[in-house]
Amino acid sequence: MHPRNAWQAMAGPGYPLSPWPWRSAGYLLTGAVTGAVVLACLVVSVTAGGLLALALVGLPLLLGTALAGIPVARLERLRLRLVDRDPAPDPHRPPPGPGLRVWLTTRLREPATWRELGHALLFACLLWPVDALALTVALLFPVAVTATPLLMATVGDGREAKVLKMWTVTGWPAAFAVAALGLVLLALGAYLLGVAAGARAALTRLLIAPRDGDPDARITELTRSRVRLVDAFEAERRRIERDLHDGAQQRLVALTMTLGLARLDAPPGPLVDQLAKAHGEAEGALRELRELIHGIHPQVLADYGLEAAVADAADRSAVPVDVELGLSERLPASVEAAAYFVVREALANVARHSGARRAWVSGGHRDGRLVLEIGDDGRGGARAGAGSGLTGLADRVSVLDGRLSLSSPAGGPTLLRVEIPCTPCTPGTTPRTL
DSSP: OOOSBHHHHHTSTTGGGSSHHHHHHHHHHHHHHHHHHHHHHHHHHHHHHHHHGGGTTTHHHHHHHHTTHHHHHHHHHHHGGGTBOSOOOOOOOOOSSSSHHHHHHHHHTOHHHHHHHHHHHHIIIIIHHHHHHHHIIIIIHHHHHHTHHHHHHHTSTTTEEEETTTEEEESHHHHHHHHHHHHHHHHHHHHHHHHHHHHHHHHHHHHHOOSSOOHHHHHHHHHHHHHHHHHHHHHHHHHHHHHIIIIIHHHHHHHHHHHHHHHHHSOSSHHHHHHHHHHHHHHHHHHHHHHHHHHHOOHHHHHHOHHHHHHHHHHHOSSOEEEEEEOOSOOOHHHHHHHHHHHHHHHHHIIIIIOOSOEEEEEEEETTEEEEEEEEOSOOOOOSSTTTSHHHHHHHHHHTTOEEEEEOOTTOOEEEEEEEEOOOOOTTOOOOOO
């Protein structure tokens, strides 16, 4: 098994000759350089922001200082790959909408932002000098000791050489003995580099990229995975609808036409009766298949969007329905599908249970949310419990971070409200499920 990080590599044979000591040295070297740059940037930003704060010009600088941990943490997650092959996830959740203000509000409310700022301050004030010290002791000193014969041959004119500017070596035997000692120190320094880089990486991961993730990151990932499952489910529904429409339905149409032609050509008698019966059964099966296809995923929803699909559902309703929807743009496919099936189930409940004379569907997209209201003038008393079909729809809406609420006092009216946060699709594009 290949080692995943510097600490695991040190447990195996041949570590000093492996790439891991050099990876550790690169990690510490880039840490020292980056830390010095971060310190200089923070000092300049805080100083300039403080001096210009009275004129309000410095406030953006101070705000940038508060958010400085974000780019530093992003760079640190990239540097972690030098000594730790395990991925370092980004703990930040995507903003709920576009725009700089929404992004800033989201980031300033996240604990991860302030944790990363604390890491940046620790990095700038303490960690990078430690990186430089470890690199100097574990690599530069042993290299300088190993180079004693070279120093004697060049700087010392073959007579003497100063080792680390602390003691003088005279004579070639002593120089080569010191060089041999330097090789031993270099091998020991390889392990010291691994320990220092491993400890440094573990601290960094603890602060900005924990292996198990913080609760916010886990919740964000669970939400994303639920949305991906809904998208995959919608894609599968559309694939089944397309296969039935292009395959089984076309075969049934051909069979119905063939039976109809055979019925016309057959002579009078029992055969005509059997062909008529078979023709009727085929037509019934075709009607049921078309209703099934429409129930799986109506083509009008995919082609023309939610407004047209709701109008089609209203036309199919046994109770007259008034539709007032204001949707100038297409919405994500998963949102359109969830909203459509809520409307269709609600209208089915109106026809079955409410005794209403009229129903209505209204709503639109505003303030980053799709809002729909389905109401009727029936007897009321509806409950979103077993048998209503609304419980499953409420779960489906909640997967999209939406809400479904029902108001149905005795005597009516009944009002079902759906809210789903979403962003309209880019104009000129077709909503995609995946």
